[in-house]
Amino acid sequence: MxxxxxxxxxxxxxxxxxxxxxxxxxxxxxxxxxxxxxDGTNVRLTVRCGTLVRVEKRRNPGKEQKQRGIVDGWYVDAGREDKWIMAAADGTDMSAWPDGEHPCEAIGPRVQGNPLGLDLHVCVPFNLSAxxxxxxxxxxxxxxxxxxxxxxxxxxxxxxxxxxxxxxxxxxxxxxxxxxxx
Incomplete structure (x- = not known):
């Protein structure tokens, strides 16, 4: 990415x-x-037949990696420790999404200080509904x-x-x- x-x-x-x-x-x-x-957290959701099959979060290179020339971020699997990312994924209706990987912004009450004043966690897909x-x-x-x-x-x-x-x-x-x- x-x-x-x-x-x-x-x-x-x-x-x-x-x-x-x-x-x-x-x-x-x-x-x-x-x-x-x-203003949220960058994630990627993989959907098959309207069902969420994978949740990933963005990782950015650290100082040492940047010194080695790694400048672009990548996605890693989100886990149980990513409570609010998972809440955003769970709070998103993907039933009409096409199959594939969808980069999204996870937003909501416990993400990035909630600058949009939202009541619920949700993922907004850049490629479908920005x-x-x-x-x-x-x-x-x-x-x-x-x-x-x-x-x-x-x-x-x-x-x-x-x-x-x-x-x-x-x-x-x-x-x-x-x-x-x-």
């Missing part, structure tokens, strides 16, 4: 600056669809203003964490509200 690129370059404090990344030019050209970046924003600015100032106040599509009344842009050819790029700094 490859990391999703942030659409702007960063400064020394890790905040974005008004300099688009060359590999994300397609975003600024108006290509792709903007979806809500949900909340879409129709009219999103595609410039630095416009995105900063938009993200400072935009409501979550998934949980109205709460701020969205950010956006993930999806290109028809599979490329993705992101921007988060906190990327702009205080």
């Amino acid at each position: 490859e990391k999703i690129a942030t659409i702007f370059e960063r400064d020394g404090r890790f905040h974005v600056v008004d300099r688009p990344r060359a590999d994300c030019a397609w975003v600024f050209d108006g290509e792709g669809v903007a979806t809500e970046k949900l 909340p879409v924003y129709a009219d999103v600015p595609r410039d630095f100032a416009g995105l900063r203003t938009f993200l400072a106040t935009v409501d979550s599509v998934y949980s109205p009344g709460h701020l969205a964490e950010g956006l993930v842009f999806h290109h028809p050819d599979g490329r993705r790029a992101k921007i988060k509200r906190k990327d702009f700094g205080p």
Whole structure:
């Protein structure tokens, strides 16, 4: 699983600056669809005949692995110790999902501080039901203003964490509200 690129370059404090990344030019050209970046835990659910058969969680490389050149994360099986991931998987209706592996965001009351104020744990599949924003600015100032106040599509009344842009050819790029700094 490859990391999703942030659409702007960063400064020394890790905040974005008004300099688009060359590999994300397609975003600024108006290509792709903007979806809500949900603030939870990345998981992958495998479904067969509408039934959950496997739950995996994302692992990111540690410092030593990064020094050896391992930069992308991978999935490992979730277990009993992953109580809230399992609760989110159990709370998700997959009966109409097509067979296959579905990357999702596990969200809910006990995940990442529950920034969306949810009452139940659930998994939202990126490839099936990521909340879409129709009219999103595609410039630095416009995105900063938009993200400072935009409501979550998934949980109205709460701020969205950010956006993930999806290109028809599979490329993705992101921007988060906190990327702009205080």
